[in-house]
Amino acid sequence: MVLVLLGLWALLFRRNLVKVVIGIKIIENGVNLYLVATGYVHKGVVPIYTYAPQDAAMVLPTPQALTLTSIVIGLATTALMLAFAVVIHRHKKTLDGRKVTELSG
Amino acid sequence: MNLTAHAPILAIAVPLLGAFALPLWAKLHRSLRDGWLVLVAGATAALTALVAVQVYTVGIQVYTLGAAWPRDTLTPGGFPIRIILTVDALSAFMGLITALVAVVGFAYAWRYLKEDEGKTLALTLGTLLWAGMLGMAFTGDLFNLFVFFEVTSIAACGLVGYRTWASRGPEAAFKTMVMYTVGGLFVLLAIALLYGEYGALNLAYLARQLSGSLIDRIALALLLGGLLMKAGAVPLHMWAPDAYGEAPAQAVILLVANTQISLYALFRVLFTLYGGVADPSVGWLVVALGTLTLLVAALMAVVQLDLGRLVAFGAVSQIGYMLLGVGVGLTVIAARPAYGLVAIQGGIFHMLNDAAAIGLLFLAVGAVEKASGSRNLGALGGLGHDLRWTTGFFLLGSLALAGIPPLNGFASKLMIYQSSFLLSPILSALAILASILLLAVFVKAFQGAFLGPRLRKAEPVPVPMLVAMGVLALGVLALGLFPELVVRHLVAPAADALWRGRDLYLQAVLGR
Numbered sequence: 001m002v003l004v005l006l007g008l009w010a011l012l013f014r015r016n017l018v019k020v021v022i023g024i025k026i027i028e029n030g031v032n033l034y035l036v037a038t039g040y041v042h043k044g045v046v047p048i049y050t051y052a053p054q055d056a057a058m059v060l061p062t063p064q065a066l067t068l069t070s071i072v073i074g075l076a077t078t079a080l081m082l083a084f085a086v087v088i089h090r091h092k093k094t095l096d097g098r099k100v101t102e103l104s105g
Numbered sequence: 106m107n108l109t110a111h112a113p114i115l116a117i118a119v120p121l122l123g124a125f126a127l128p129l130w131a132k133l134h135r136s137l138r139d140g141w142l143v144l145v146a147g148a149t150a151a152l153t154a155l156v157a158v159q160v161y162t163v164g165i166q167v168y169t170l171g172a173a174w175p176r177d178t179l180t181p182g183g184f185p186i187r188i189i190l191t192v193d194a195l196s197a198f199m200g201l202i203t204a205l206v207a208v209v210g211f212a213y214a215w216r217y218l219k220e221d222e223g224k225t226l227a228l229t230l231g232t233l234l235w236a237g238m239l240g241m242a243f244t245g246d247l248f249n250l251f252v253f254f255e256v257t258s259i260a261a262c263g264l265v266g267y268r269t270w271a272s273r274g275p276e277a278a279f280k281t282m283v284m285y286t287v288g289g290l291f292v293l294l295a296i297a298l299l300y301g302e303y304g305a306l307n308l309a310y311l312a313r314q315l316s317g318s319l320i321d322r323i324a325l326a327l328l329l330g331g332l333l334m335k336a337g338a339v340p341l342h343m344w345a346p347d348a349y350g351e352a353p354a355q356a357v358i359l360l361v362a363n364t365q366i367s368l369y370a371l372f373r374v375l376f377t378l379y380g381g382v383a384d385p386s387v388g389w390l391v392v393a394l395g396t397l398t399l400l401v402a403a404l405m406a407v408v409q410l411d412l413g414r415l416v417a418f419g420a421v422s423q424i425g426y427m428l429l430g431v432g433v434g435l436t437v438i439a440a441r442p443a444y445g446l447v448a449i450q451g452g453i454f455h456m457l458n459d460a461a462a463i464g465l466l467f468l469a470v471g472a473v474e475k476a477s478g479s480r481n482l483g484a485l486g487g488l489g490h491d492l493r494w495t496t497g498f499f500l501l502g503s504l505a506l507a508g509i510p511p512l513n514g515f516a517s518k519l520m521i522y523q524s525s526f527l528l529s530p531i532l533s534a535l536a537i538l539a540s541i542l543l544l545a546v547f548v549k550a551f552q553g554a555f556l557g558p559r560l561r562k563a564e565p566v567p568v569p570m571l572v573a574m575g576v577l578a579l580g581v582l583a584l585g586l587f588p589e590l591v592v593r594h595l596v597a598p599a600a601d602a603l604w605r606g607r608d609l610y611l612q613a614v615l616g617r
Contacts, residue, residue, distance in 0.1 A: 017279065020283060024283065024286050024287060024290070027287070027290050028290055031290055031293050031294045031297060034294065034297050034301075035293075035297045035300070037301075038297060038300055038301035060304075062300075062306070063297075063300065066248055066296075066300075066306075069248070069252060070251075070293060073252065073255045073289075076255070076259055077255065077258065077259060077282065077285075077286045077289075080259055080262060080263065080282060081279060081282050081283065081286070084262075084266055084275045084276075084278050084279040084282065085279060087266070087269045087272075087275040088272065088275050088276055088279060091272035091275070092272060
């Protein structure tokens with residue numbers, strides 16, 4: 001939760017485009033950590049049936065699968081945003097959010 | 106293979122895999138790529154139509170991935186653990202809208218995009234976006250909703266910003282991507298909260314478990330925020346005019362359909378997921394946001410000098426009408442008076458009308474830009490002498506959007522006006538005021554761009570682009586002249602899915 005708020009703060013008050021992307025990554029990590037935490041089972045073992053001892057409490061596998069998916073998606077979005085930032089820098093020679101805006105309204 | 110049972114997943118899988126194969130065909134020869142695109146688009150449209158026919162005649166279709174039999178939604182424990190696609194009348198309706206928009210958009214793109222300006226890329230991303238939209242419409246699973254949300258986000262932003270040789274496109278795309286990603290993360294956080302509380306991701310199962318606790322309310326707020334960010338409702342709309350203004354025209358109509366799909370997801374969350382713990386205050390919030398959206402966007406449209414951005418603000422204001430219509434329905438859903446259903450029907454009918462009318466306008470703007478090389482209202486003028494058809498189409502689209510009687514915008518707006526009048530007369534007064542503003546805006550734009558002396562020479566518009574616009578123009582006319590047919594056969598079942606279809610939806614998945 002703290003990470004999410006920290007990321008939001010970075011998003012709202014930082015002007016550098018790369019820092020905006022970092023802010024988004026921080027939010028994402030916060031959310032992913034929360035997702036993993038929802039699957040926690042006290043004294044749980046890894047959810048692999050083959051090696052699990054008899055009558056062991058397994059950690060819930062669903063949140064882990066979800067987190068993996070979300071990490072992969074996050075990688076794609078980050079790559080795309082950074083690619084756009086590179087293109088913007090090539091055109092404008094700056095990454096300052098206040099200076100690149102041609103579009104307004 | 107039993108095609109009808111597998112149609113929902115095939116409708117998503119065919120464009121998804123077909124899109125990735127598209128650049129490979131283009132490496133060999135571009136006619137192979139075009140043929141492949143026709144094949145994929147045709148198959149997807151046919152599958153979507155098949156699903157819609159099934160849903161409208163038989164009832165809700167469910168499809169369980171990885172089960173022995175597609176209709177087996179529950180594991181032996183009576184718990185829906187697999188990914189389930191659930192298609193009810195509203196989902197099928199949205200699927201039909203995306204199919205219409207995508208087919209028209211591809212026909213238009215055939216001659217609109219130049220081969221050396223990333224045509225293959227644009228077509229690939231367009232197909233991917235279509236797959237994502239169908240996925241969002243058909244899914245019955247919260248996490249799947251998030252995955253397809255991100256698929257549409259990435260594809261849409263790619264479409265906005267793939268023209269990297271210009272600086273405006275990538276800038277709009279970066280802005281849009283930031284908004285979409287943050288929206289997506291809000292949705293994901295809400296999903297995590299709901300999963301943490303109930304240990305399930307299936308929409309129907311969650312809808313039955315939901316108790317309206319504090320966590321549920323926080324999750325609802327996050328879902329509302331995330332989905333409205335993508336739908337472009339007013340406090341969160343700043344990406345929309347940039348994206349609509351900078352993307353190529355055939356991509357813009359896909360983006361418009363994309364915002365509608367996001368609205369669909371919002372309605373699904375509000376009515377199906379939170380239908381059991383519905384609260385009039387949420388309805389009032391939606392109504393307030395809708396009214397704000399349509400007013401602010403219409404006011405912003407007045408001051409625009411760029412034809413693309415002007416139409417873009419028109420598009421944002423239409424989102425407001427949909428929110429208003431469905432919000433009125435949500436506000437009164439506990440008592441279920443007749444006008445609530447009319448309001449929802451108006452809001453949903455307006456989605457189809459908006460896809461046709463605003464799509465027509467954006468395509469006409471694209472034609473103007475291609476023909477004359479500019480979109481600046483100060484530099485344009487007298488295009489009506491050279492571009493007769495485009496002029497007619499733009500006029501038709503703007504009149505439809507402003508809600509002039511024989512056209513389609515009037516039919517759905519009238520339903521929204523009369524039902525919101527019964528809730529509160531102020532609402533319908535504001536909505537009519539925004540319509541009049543829009544009419545003034547489009548009269549100004551039309552006069553500035555098409556009438557008057559000929560200021561610059563315009564190239565003729567290629568025939569496929571005219572045909573694509575003609576299809577939408579016919580749609581605008583037909584929906585305006587025979588609204589009852591469409592409302593009775595397509596819109597009424599879709600609206601009913603929200604109004605009282607919740608129990609049927611839960612039954613279809615949970616079986617009791």
